[in-house]
Amino acid sequence: MSQDSTKDRQADEQDDQADEVVVLPVIPTPGKVFFPRISTPLNVIRKMGVRATKYAVQANQDVLLLNQKDKDEENPGPDGFYRVGTATSIADSYDPRDGSIRIAIEGYSRAIVLRCFETDDFLQAEVKIVHEELGQSNQAKSLMETAITAFEEYIKGNRQTPEEAMMVVQKEDEPGHLADSIASFTSMEAERLQGVLDEINPIKRLQIVVELLQEDLELFKLDDKINTQVRKSVERTHREFYLQEKMKAIQKELGRGDEQGDIDELREQIEAAGMTEEAQEKALKELDRLQQMPPMSAESGVIRTYIDWLIALPWDKQTESEIDLEGAEKILEDDHYGLEKPKERILEYLAVLQLVKKLKGPILCFVGPPGVGKTSLGQSIARATGRNFVRMSLGGVRDEAEIRGHRRTYIGSLPGRIIQGLRDAKSRNPLFLLDEIDKMSMDFRGDPASALLEVLDPEQNGTFRDHYLDVAFDLSEIMFITTANTREPIPPALEDRMEIIELPGYTEYEKQKIANLFLIPKQIEAHGLKEENLTFADDTIFDIIHRYTREAGVRNLEREITSICRKVAREVVKSGETHHKIDVGVEDLTEYLGPPKFA
Template identity: 50%
Template sequence: METRRRSLPLLPLRGVLVFPFMVIHLDVGREKSIAALDQAMVADKQILLASQEDAQTDDPVPEEIYSVGTIAEIKQLLKLPGGTVRVLVEGISRARVEKYIAVEPYYQVEVTEYLETEEKTPEVEALTRSLVFQFEQYVKLSKKIPAETVVSIITIEDAGRLSDLIASHLTIKLADKQRILDAVEVRERLETINGILAKEIEILELERKINARVRKQMEKTQKEYYLREQLRAIQKELGEREEGSDGLEYRERIEEADLPEDVAEKALKEVERLEKMPAMAAEAAVVRTYLDWLLELPWRKQTKDRLDLDQAQKILDEDHYGLKKVKERILEYLAVRQLAQKLKGPILCLVGPPGVGKTSLAKSIARALERKFVRISLGGVRDEAEIRGHRRTYVGALPGRIIQGMRQAGSKNPVFLLDEIDKMSMDFRGDPSAALLEVLDPEQNNVFSDHYIEIPFDLSHVFFITTANTTHTIPSALLDRMEVIHLPGYTEEEKINIGMRYLLPKQRQEHGLQKKQMTLSENALKKVIREYTREAGVRNLERSLAAICRKAAREIVQERVQRVRVTHRNLKRYLGIPRFRYGIAGQEDEVGVATGLAWTEVGGDVLSIEVSIVPGKGKLTLTGQLGDVMRESAQAGFSYIRSRAGYLQISDTFPEQMDIHIHIPEGAIPKDGPSAGITMATALASALTQKAVRADVAMTGEITLRGRILPVGGVKEKILAAHRAGVKKILLPVENRRDLEEIPANVKRDLKFIFVEHMDQVLKEALVGLADENNQG
């Protein structure tokens, strides 16, 4: 192959490459390129055409232009409106850029021109034949090159020219074309084009197979559509169906929905039934409703959990103060979810007095997990069909509340709140709590069966949370399936934190007040808690703060006040006279009155038990709406006092000479349970011995006939109630010592705990002067 050195102007090409022997029109608009054309026209009309690596570059530098290009002759030049030049060029030979002589006002380069000579070796001949065969195959598959062009190309005998013309007709990437142009040697060029053609033929074969498959599927779909349209027209003529049948629409929706196989099969059977019915048939509406329910349930859809423990804890702390046990349980669940991908949803039961944040905590859990939230209230539900749904044979039948909630959630793993589970009841229509046994059993709820849907639905991914004020009204079988977490009442310190951090900002915002417009001192909030509310939760506290905000808003609007400051001194102006006396515990020691501690649905409470003794015939009267267990407890205490008459220095004949009346205020509130046993016995001993009971002592515990004291429940709530009431000393059964671990440190600091195991110890601690007399004796 011969070579020679030349100096030529260079025209960079964008997105196009010119081969030798190729004739092509080029539109030139860049100033440098037009200058290069002008220079070529002045000289010998020859110019070097080289492609630039990136077609987006407007002003390429030498490094961005390929070094091998084509020397072309300008055949025709035409100036167009707008400054563009259209030029017709014909490729002559390959050339390699050796150096750039000038870059302004156009590129002038020194090149090495390669003058090809015809090679006739057996290897070149074989490669040429292979190239012609593969090119014919390529043309058949691509169908983009006219047959006349193919005939004119394959008749060329010069291998070099043949390879260049074939390369110019291939629809391949610019980089592949440049590889062919870079191949100066004819043999190397033939090998390169053969390799590229083999790859393109393989791709075209795959395209042809895919197109054939798609076409076949389309033909099938078109055929089905055509037959359905014919069937619809026939049915319309027969008057069996109105135009706009639902069958096709439901079939399309079933195909689009990602339904499990058994659900899709059931849905298609119902569609077939629907298509055979007259449109106005009563059952057609039932089938349509059923299909809508099937298609709208989240059979496979689920949201992705937020597994970041730090972020989840931050959200839980943002929404609620305290509640350590529940928050720990949620974070433990998230930690296990990170380690074990498949985990059944937990089933928690939050038990606590009203207003401690059970329902809002469930919402917060959903937010922390980034799950959908659904709430249904079970208060007053007494029909089993509310849970499981009605069978489709009934007019107006619908699925139960569980399936309705899943449809509302739109995902198969929501946080599902079953509110007030302790307030369900039953009647002749069935027991809803029995129906909930399947819902809340992790071993069964993956195939929950609703009477309406009739297909098992997977509830195992649902995070169930139930709420209750007490557990004794929940059937034991249902309670056994849930993980019970007790939420005790808040301490005064916790209420102050909740009020300042959450409730006050919330009420300010709801009443349109800025922080600078209304301020409430901590002492004022403490007074609201002590003298205007008495509760385990914070609901009444929030109402009191709302009342303050309303009155502050009125002052700002009506009296044009710029800022309202609420302190413990002017609080009475906003809330009126105090409703409760702080420190309800007796102000002075009294005979026949003992302070007991009770545990109710609304938290702990302090009870004053009164005993009155009058001359009579030994009659024992109990008043105050006492339950059977409490009455029996009073009888046990009475028998114990009789047995210890000598120790207490009471006449042995007192039962025959006196009537005893035990009363527990408030009379309108029903009371029951054994925990007031020692309190009634103490009040009775006080009345009989005429020794006063210490006013600052409160007690709780069950008494036996022999005077042993048994442990009781609800200790934390009772202690918090005693603390609220200003009690200083609490008598507790020895076996309840372990319950003190749950008591906040600030409450324990204010109280003195005495653990007793026999009634004699209680009397020594509670009755004024009894211990001294016994010591003297």
């Protein structure tokens, strides 16, 4: 598009003239705005415009270029046009005989449409030709400089603007002409340019153009910022892709396998582990971090270990826990002699559990001297309820992290022993035996007994959060049982959460029965002997209990029987006879066990 001043009216004459009213044929310009003092070729295609153009050429008449409100409407009526257009003379025309017509136009003034009417299948408009007021450059000097500066910035951001535009604009010495010239060189939408054309006042028109330029400059800056970010992101992505592919090729040559295959396998394991939504989201997030890291980095090993722990936990795996009260009673009787009151209380506990189906009652705590069967009672309950058995010894534990785990910021950190036990149990509803709960202590690293308060509280342990995992795990399905030798060292807050079941020591008669029914058959089998190889008289067992052991339980009694079984096993091997029989009497105890320890 070029600038032309051949149709300039003399400024002095225009100042004195009143705005004239004329009738001009209308050439619709859908989606396009033409400004005064602009010379350009125009290809007229629509039938209404072709007829108007031919009429004007034949009558040697000027035309009105008028922008449509709806650029897609083929035959708009009088109301389908804006009210301000451009009065234009036709410098030349050419008819290619294809239904269109090509003309060279020279705009010379704004024209305000007073009324629009249709004649001979084209529109004509009665318009008022606007003669622009000149000589206002001094009043708008600062505004003109601002407009030229803004347009210079606009050219830098808009590659569609021709290079000669800046030279043409700088020659303008009137604010109205400058506004029209700048607007004609921009690629703004027709609606915005129509707003410039509509403004008759030159200074206000230039202000509108400056505002439009500043709006576009802000968009250019934002667009440049986004393009820069996208370019950097694409470059980084391409670089990472290239390096990852190269790393895969190197690893393949070194025979280290496909790292991506390991990532895909981990992703499948995470999705199949049945994790909670929180845990799965955390695992996938860490997996994405692992994928971006070099395999040999120290951090990748830490993340891999963390993901393996999450996968290994039994999030949705549990054993079928069905309680058969008669079967449970039989198991307790078969495994333990005596202990009538403790077994009765255990059966009551299991009966309630069978009815309510929920572990909301108090935690059982077996208190008694060493060797009375506290731990073995826990194992029997696990068998009776069909649960996996996990034993955790608390003797000497004095660090809270033993229960809750270490945070992952520490080197070599691991989950607490509760989570470790669940992984070993491979079910989310095992029987957890917390052994020697009275042997815990505390120091500057924390109080493990306080950490157990949450674990053993049915109202809180549904959202137990291990420091290492940092995701909630439901412990409410676990059956907790604790053991202690004495009640005094147990913290009151912890004791309040448990129901104490006292296991008193055995009488000598009960010990003799336990030895005959449990201990002697167990040790004979453990030492590879047969029942005919070794027999004990009742007096012998009583003498061992009375003169070689003095305890509430039967642990030392079993130890003495074990000593006798070892010596008998040696004699059987030396004799060379598998049916070699030895009867141990009271008089033989000195030979097998040495002199009596107690008078």
